[in-house]
Amino acid sequence: MRYRSAAVVFYHYLSDEMSIRFPYPNARLITAACLLLIACGQRKPTGAPGKTAQASPSASIPCIVEKSGKSPRETYPFRMADQVHLLSYAEERDVENEPSLIINGALKAPEIKDDITLTREQTDALFAILYDYRAQSTMPENACFKPGHAIIFYRQQQPLAYIEVSFPCGTVRHSRHIDIGSFCDEKFCRLQDFFKQCGIRRGVKAQRCK
Incomplete structure:
Protein backbone atom coordinates (compact mmCIF):
# COMPACT_ATOMS: atom_id res chain seq x y z
CA MET A 1 0.00 0.00 0.00
CA ARG A 2 2.91 2.38 0.82
CA TYR A 3 4.42 2.01 -2.66
CA ARG A 4 0.96 2.30 -4.34
CA SER A 5 0.29 5.58 -2.48
CA ALA A 6 3.67 6.95 -3.50
CA ALA A 7 3.03 5.90 -7.08
CA VAL A 8 -0.30 7.72 -7.08
CA VAL A 9 1.37 10.93 -5.86
CA PHE A 10 4.04 10.61 -8.53
CA TYR A 11 1.30 9.91 -11.09
CA HIS A 12 -0.34 13.30 -10.36
CA TYR A 13 3.06 14.97 -10.49
CA LEU A 14 3.73 13.59 -13.97
CA SER A 15 0.25 14.61 -15.11
CA ASP A 16 -0.14 18.04 -13.53
CA GLU A 17 3.38 19.45 -13.07
CA MET A 18 5.23 17.94 -16.04
CA SER A 19 2.17 17.82 -18.35
CA ILE A 20 3.15 14.41 -19.70
CA ARG A 21 0.43 12.67 -21.68
CA PHE A 22 0.18 8.90 -22.07
CA PRO A 23 -1.78 6.93 -24.69
CA TYR A 24 -3.46 4.58 -22.18
CA PRO A 25 -5.34 5.42 -18.94
CA ASN A 26 -3.09 3.32 -16.67
CA ALA A 27 0.17 4.11 -18.42
CA ARG A 28 0.99 7.04 -16.14
CA LEU A 29 0.43 5.04 -12.95
CA ILE A 30 2.53 2.11 -14.25
CA THR A 31 5.34 4.45 -15.30
CA ALA A 32 5.35 6.18 -11.92
CA ALA A 33 5.47 2.87 -10.05
CA CYS A 34 8.36 1.61 -12.20
CA LEU A 35 10.39 4.78 -11.65
CA LEU A 36 9.89 4.56 -7.88
CA LEU A 37 10.97 0.90 -7.81
CA ILE A 38 14.12 1.76 -9.75
CA ALA A 39 14.94 4.57 -7.32
CA CYS A 40 14.40 2.32 -4.30
CA GLY A 41 16.55 -0.39 -5.83
CA GLN A 42 19.50 2.02 -6.09
CA ARG A 43 19.71 2.56 -2.34
CA LYS A 44 22.90 1.17 -0.81
CA PRO A 45 22.40 -1.61 1.75
CA THR A 46 23.16 -0.65 5.35
CA GLY A 47 24.77 -3.97 6.14
CA ALA A 48 25.60 -7.35 4.67
CA PRO A 49 23.60 -10.24 6.14
CA GLY A 50 25.60 -12.86 7.96
CA LYS A 51 28.64 -10.65 8.55
CA THR A 52 29.74 -8.95 11.73
CA ALA A 53 29.83 -5.18 11.56
CA GLN A 54 33.31 -3.84 10.92
CA ALA A 55 34.88 -0.63 12.08
CA SER A 56 35.44 1.92 9.36
CA PRO A 57 39.11 2.27 8.32
CA SER A 58 38.82 5.93 9.34
CA ALA A 59 37.26 5.11 12.72
CA SER A 60 39.33 6.41 15.63
CA ILE A 61 39.40 4.50 18.91
CA PRO A 62 41.24 6.67 21.47
Whole structure:
Protein backbone atom coordinates (compact mmCIF):
# COMPACT_ATOMS: atom_id res chain seq x y z
CA MET A 1 0.00 0.00 0.00
CA ARG A 2 2.91 2.38 0.82
CA TYR A 3 4.42 2.01 -2.66
CA ARG A 4 0.96 2.30 -4.34
CA SER A 5 0.29 5.58 -2.48
CA ALA A 6 3.67 6.95 -3.50
CA ALA A 7 3.03 5.90 -7.08
CA VAL A 8 -0.30 7.72 -7.08
CA VAL A 9 1.37 10.93 -5.86
CA PHE A 10 4.04 10.61 -8.53
CA TYR A 11 1.30 9.91 -11.09
CA HIS A 12 -0.34 13.30 -10.36
CA TYR A 13 3.06 14.97 -10.49
CA LEU A 14 3.73 13.59 -13.97
CA SER A 15 0.25 14.61 -15.11
CA ASP A 16 -0.14 18.04 -13.53
CA GLU A 17 3.38 19.45 -13.07
CA MET A 18 5.23 17.94 -16.04
CA SER A 19 2.17 17.82 -18.35
CA ILE A 20 3.15 14.41 -19.70
CA ARG A 21 0.43 12.67 -21.68
CA PHE A 22 0.18 8.90 -22.07
CA PRO A 23 -1.78 6.93 -24.69
CA TYR A 24 -3.46 4.58 -22.18
CA PRO A 25 -5.34 5.42 -18.94
CA ASN A 26 -3.09 3.32 -16.67
CA ALA A 27 0.17 4.11 -18.42
CA ARG A 28 0.99 7.04 -16.14
CA LEU A 29 0.43 5.04 -12.95
CA ILE A 30 2.53 2.11 -14.25
CA THR A 31 5.34 4.45 -15.30
CA ALA A 32 5.35 6.18 -11.92
CA ALA A 33 5.47 2.87 -10.05
CA CYS A 34 8.36 1.61 -12.20
CA LEU A 35 10.39 4.78 -11.65
CA LEU A 36 9.89 4.56 -7.88
CA LEU A 37 10.97 0.90 -7.81
CA ILE A 38 14.12 1.76 -9.75
CA ALA A 39 14.94 4.57 -7.32
CA CYS A 40 14.40 2.32 -4.30
CA GLY A 41 16.55 -0.39 -5.83
CA GLN A 42 19.50 2.02 -6.09
CA ARG A 43 19.71 2.56 -2.34
CA LYS A 44 22.90 1.17 -0.81
CA PRO A 45 22.40 -1.61 1.75
CA THR A 46 23.16 -0.65 5.35
CA GLY A 47 24.77 -3.97 6.14
CA ALA A 48 25.60 -7.35 4.67
CA PRO A 49 23.60 -10.24 6.14
CA GLY A 50 25.60 -12.86 7.96
CA LYS A 51 28.64 -10.65 8.55
CA THR A 52 29.74 -8.95 11.73
CA ALA A 53 29.83 -5.18 11.56
CA GLN A 54 33.31 -3.84 10.92
CA ALA A 55 34.88 -0.63 12.08
CA SER A 56 35.44 1.92 9.36
CA PRO A 57 39.11 2.27 8.32
CA SER A 58 38.82 5.93 9.34
CA ALA A 59 37.26 5.11 12.72
CA SER A 60 39.33 6.41 15.63
CA ILE A 61 39.40 4.50 18.91
CA PRO A 62 41.24 6.67 21.47
CA CYS A 63 43.40 5.09 24.17
CA ILE A 64 43.82 5.52 27.88
CA VAL A 65 47.49 5.16 28.84
CA GLU A 66 48.19 4.34 32.47
CA LYS A 67 50.21 1.83 34.44
CA SER A 68 48.22 -1.35 34.85
CA GLY A 69 49.87 -2.26 38.15
CA LYS A 70 50.66 -5.69 36.71
CA SER A 71 54.07 -7.28 36.39
CA PRO A 72 55.33 -9.70 33.71
CA ARG A 73 56.75 -11.82 36.54
CA GLU A 74 53.22 -12.33 37.88
CA THR A 75 51.03 -12.29 34.75
CA TYR A 76 50.25 -15.26 32.49
CA PRO A 77 51.76 -16.18 30.07
CA PHE A 78 54.78 -13.93 30.69
CA ARG A 79 55.45 -15.41 34.12
CA MET A 80 55.63 -18.97 32.73
CA ALA A 81 57.60 -18.28 29.55
CA ASP A 82 61.37 -18.51 29.35
CA GLN A 83 61.37 -17.13 25.78
CA VAL A 84 59.12 -14.80 23.79
CA HIS A 85 59.31 -14.74 19.99
CA LEU A 86 57.92 -12.38 17.36
CA LEU A 87 56.96 -14.05 14.08
CA SER A 88 55.99 -12.88 10.63
CA TYR A 89 54.47 -15.30 8.12
CA ALA A 90 55.45 -15.61 4.48
CA GLU A 91 51.73 -15.38 3.76
CA GLU A 92 48.55 -14.83 5.77
CA ARG A 93 47.45 -17.85 7.78
CA ASP A 94 44.28 -19.78 6.92
CA VAL A 95 42.29 -19.38 10.13
CA GLU A 96 39.25 -21.27 8.81
CA ASN A 97 41.04 -24.61 8.53
CA GLU A 98 43.36 -24.02 11.50
CA PRO A 99 41.50 -21.85 14.04
CA SER A 100 44.17 -22.26 16.74
CA LEU A 101 47.87 -21.54 16.32
CA ILE A 102 48.93 -24.15 18.90
CA ILE A 103 47.38 -27.62 18.75
CA ASN A 104 48.46 -30.44 21.07
CA GLY A 105 51.61 -28.57 21.99
CA ALA A 106 52.68 -28.01 18.38
CA LEU A 107 52.92 -24.68 16.55
CA LYS A 108 50.67 -24.67 13.47
CA ALA A 109 52.11 -21.58 11.81
CA PRO A 110 52.54 -21.34 8.04
CA GLU A 111 55.95 -20.72 6.52
CA ILE A 112 57.77 -18.30 8.83
CA LYS A 113 59.53 -15.31 7.29
CA ASP A 114 60.97 -13.69 10.43
CA ASP A 115 61.54 -15.19 13.89
CA ILE A 116 62.93 -12.81 16.51
CA THR A 117 63.75 -13.87 20.10
CA LEU A 118 63.15 -11.00 22.50
CA THR A 119 65.55 -9.87 25.19
CA ARG A 120 64.34 -9.29 28.75
CA GLU A 121 64.17 -5.55 28.08
CA GLN A 122 62.16 -6.06 24.90
CA THR A 123 59.81 -8.46 26.68
CA ASP A 124 59.16 -5.83 29.35
CA ALA A 125 58.50 -3.23 26.63
CA LEU A 126 56.03 -5.57 24.94
CA PHE A 127 54.27 -6.17 28.26
CA ALA A 128 53.87 -2.41 28.76
CA ILE A 129 52.24 -2.01 25.34
CA LEU A 130 49.82 -4.86 25.91
CA TYR A 131 48.76 -3.92 29.44
CA ASP A 132 49.27 -0.16 29.85
CA TYR A 133 47.17 0.83 26.82
CA ARG A 134 43.42 0.28 26.68
CA ALA A 135 40.50 1.67 24.70
CA GLN A 136 38.39 4.49 26.12
CA SER A 137 35.28 2.90 24.64
CA THR A 138 34.18 -0.45 23.29
CA MET A 139 35.74 -1.19 19.92
CA PRO A 140 33.25 -2.18 17.18
CA GLU A 141 33.21 -5.88 16.34
CA ASN A 142 35.31 -6.72 13.35
CA ALA A 143 34.92 -9.95 11.38
CA CYS A 144 38.10 -9.27 9.42
CA PHE A 145 41.04 -11.38 10.59
CA LYS A 146 43.96 -12.14 8.27
CA PRO A 147 46.90 -12.81 10.59
CA GLY A 148 50.40 -12.30 9.31
CA HIS A 149 52.19 -11.95 12.66
CA ALA A 150 52.29 -13.61 16.04
CA ILE A 151 53.79 -13.44 19.51
CA ILE A 152 54.73 -16.91 20.74
CA PHE A 153 55.49 -17.73 24.38
CA TYR A 154 57.79 -20.71 24.90
CA ARG A 155 58.60 -22.77 27.96
CA GLN A 156 61.47 -25.24 27.70
CA GLN A 157 61.38 -24.88 23.89
CA GLN A 158 57.69 -25.85 23.73
CA PRO A 159 55.05 -23.33 22.58
CA LEU A 160 52.98 -22.36 25.58
CA ALA A 161 50.66 -19.60 24.37
CA TYR A 162 50.23 -17.16 21.51
CA ILE A 163 48.87 -13.78 20.49
CA GLU A 164 48.15 -13.64 16.76
CA VAL A 165 47.91 -10.25 15.05
CA SER A 166 46.25 -9.00 11.88
CA PHE A 167 47.65 -5.51 11.35
CA PRO A 168 45.62 -4.79 8.16
CA CYS A 169 42.35 -5.60 9.96
CA GLY A 170 43.34 -4.20 13.36
CA THR A 171 42.38 -7.41 15.15
CA VAL A 172 44.01 -10.00 17.41
CA ARG A 173 43.29 -13.51 18.69
CA HIS A 174 45.05 -15.29 21.50
CA SER A 175 45.22 -18.38 23.64
CA ARG A 176 42.73 -18.88 26.43
CA HIS A 177 43.51 -17.38 29.83
CA ILE A 178 45.31 -14.41 28.27
CA ASP A 179 43.80 -11.07 29.26
CA ILE A 180 45.44 -8.19 27.41
CA GLY A 181 42.42 -5.89 27.53
CA SER A 182 40.87 -3.99 24.65
CA PHE A 183 42.78 -2.58 21.71
CA CYS A 184 42.73 0.96 20.36
CA ASP A 185 44.52 3.01 17.70
CA GLU A 186 47.59 3.88 19.75
CA LYS A 187 47.97 0.36 21.09
CA PHE A 188 48.00 -1.10 17.59
CA CYS A 189 50.35 1.62 16.41
CA ARG A 190 52.79 0.94 19.26
CA LEU A 191 52.60 -2.81 18.71
CA GLN A 192 53.33 -2.52 14.99
CA ASP A 193 56.18 -0.10 15.68
CA PHE A 194 57.54 -2.54 18.27
CA PHE A 195 57.57 -5.38 15.70
CA LYS A 196 59.46 -3.16 13.28
CA GLN A 197 62.01 -1.98 15.87
CA CYS A 198 62.72 -5.57 16.86
CA GLY A 199 63.63 -6.49 13.30
CA ILE A 200 60.39 -7.78 11.76
CA ARG A 201 60.36 -6.58 8.17
CA ARG A 202 57.42 -8.19 6.43
CA GLY A 203 53.95 -6.74 6.76
CA VAL A 204 54.75 -3.80 9.05
CA LYS A 205 55.00 -0.18 8.05
CA ALA A 206 56.59 2.85 9.61
CA GLN A 207 54.08 5.17 11.22
CA ARG A 208 54.13 7.98 13.72
CA CYS A 209 52.31 7.13 16.94
CA LYS A 210 50.92 9.81 19.24
